[in-house]
Amino acid sequence: MSERTTSSSWVLAIVNGLEMGGVDCRQLFAELGLDYEALTDPDARFSQDGMTRLWGRAVQLSGNPAIGLNLAKVVRPASFHVVGYACMSSRSLKEGFTRLVRFQRIIAEGADLNFRPLPEGYALTLAIHGDRLIPARQSAEASLAYTLAFCRWITGKELRPLKVCFQGEPPADLAPYQQVFQAPLQFNAEHYALVFERADLDAPIPSANPALAQLHDRFAGEYLARFSESRMTHQARQLLCRLLPQGEPKRDTVAQALHLSQRTLQRRLQEEGTSFQQLLDDTRRELAVQYLAQPDLTLLEIAYLLGFADPSNFFRAFRRWFDSTPGEYRAQM
Template identity: 35%
Template sequence: MQTFLSNSLPLLERLARAHGLELATPVQLRASARLPTELYDRACAELAARAREPSFGLRAGELWHPSDFGALGYAWFAATTLRTALLRLVRFSRLLGDRGTLALEDTRADGAWLDYAHRRGDPALDRVGSEIILSVVLSLCRRNCGEAIAPSRVLFASAEPPARAPYDEFFGCRVEFDAGRNAMLLPEAIVDAELPTANREIASTLDELLTRQLADLDQSDFVARSKTVLLESLADGMPEAGEIARRLNVSERTLQRRLAQRQTSFHELVDETRRELATAYLEDTANSVTEVAFRVGFATPSAFSRAFMRWTGHSPSDWRRSAHD
């Protein structure tokens, strides 16, 4: 199962609101550090189907925040040049998401090409995802080097839209469509200019953090994937470890071993997932305590109340009242 950084979800929600839309994001998934890529794709597909502006993805360039990219967003501003910032973005891009890939091709004479391969196999998703990525990266560059900078060329694999003016206006050059790739060429003078926000000490510290996060990604992703499968299964009752292992395409023994490597167990993961899900559901007063009990896999409300008391020291009803007060 491929995942993406959950920090990126608010950017999609801001993008939706900018176009008068709301995304129906499952509340139970908000507590996870990483989310299934399919959730991101569904959100993009929903926006593509409902947004009136074909170029709506470009608005992401106005709406991003460094926290949308975790530590990588802050490391960007500590880079000495745009070239080092772009290389860092490429190196650690897998932290943002597993499916799409970034590459930097250095031509020296002309500057540097930043390529983005969306890898969805869906033209609509490819267009939206590529617009979001290239517009955000260019906005990051402009935040460092000034709003007037523009790439020499911008290419999109998607077909030319009915109105191309928003693309040319945003990127500051004539955008090429049906180009077979999603990429932009940044002039050498821009790429190698010293950045006013450069801080080698902070950059080094963040690089160490990002390197550790990348090394931990495979194992932590396994925990996130296990939790996602649990979230999908709890409404049907208490899931068995063997069933969760089967859905993850591993043996039950491998499931237990890999969870133990992350200092947890299947029982602890079920408990944690139930607690997170229960508190999220209880915040919505439209859900009765009995309904919440069944939705998080308890056979009776009394069993749920005992577990909730163990988790929080309060009954579900008292916790809900105190949370709203």
């Protein structure tokens, strides 16, 4: 599993919320081995497990298990990195949530967002994943509280969700939750979620600006591309694409081209949830679809472009990938 990271801009929002709750974060960062100075670097990132330890100690030090809700009081668009500005310039919250889901990894890789219609409205659902540590409940509660407060801020309306869902048992003291969310609370739910009426999410946002939204989309896309390029999986995949037309690339060749030992390459790919063989297979599968969409390429040429010395190996691999032959697949396309 790759080490998930969180943007410094979101961590700074967390720090502001914790300090509002009386926690000395400079001292706490030193205690946990986190770099407090990196909070001012917009490109810095913090490990997901580091954030889990931060929440755990903050709850101990403050004695307040609901401290994550403080993030509703520290709303500023920069906390969501460029994504906050992209949401602000969206035509509606519905469009803003679509952007939030698309660019979520910029803010924090440990969170999975999903936005979907329901019979009664729309749901923004949230799942937080840890690496070695089970993520803190406060992390999800902070995300819900901040997101709702951000929506209220950019719309200028006191939005009240149809309901707010939480995984796990209800806390001993519900008052802070009722005060922040001002909506029916559901515990022991399948997901953390904010559920809204359709009319609230379809209403126009005062700060909507389609030209700015496009600009922010481009910035966010470029950031994600830069971010991906720092990943070993991305670098190795790019190299495989270049090497495949010369025959099946060997692991030692790829490792050498990346100035790594074979063992280091394999370890770093494993940390990112894959292996050399798996990455080779995935890259061939993705390229096969792209090549089949080009009618001027014969199946034999595609087999060689994918590094298969024997075309029959390509046909076998293709049937394993798609449960059909390349010819059948191309006909369906």
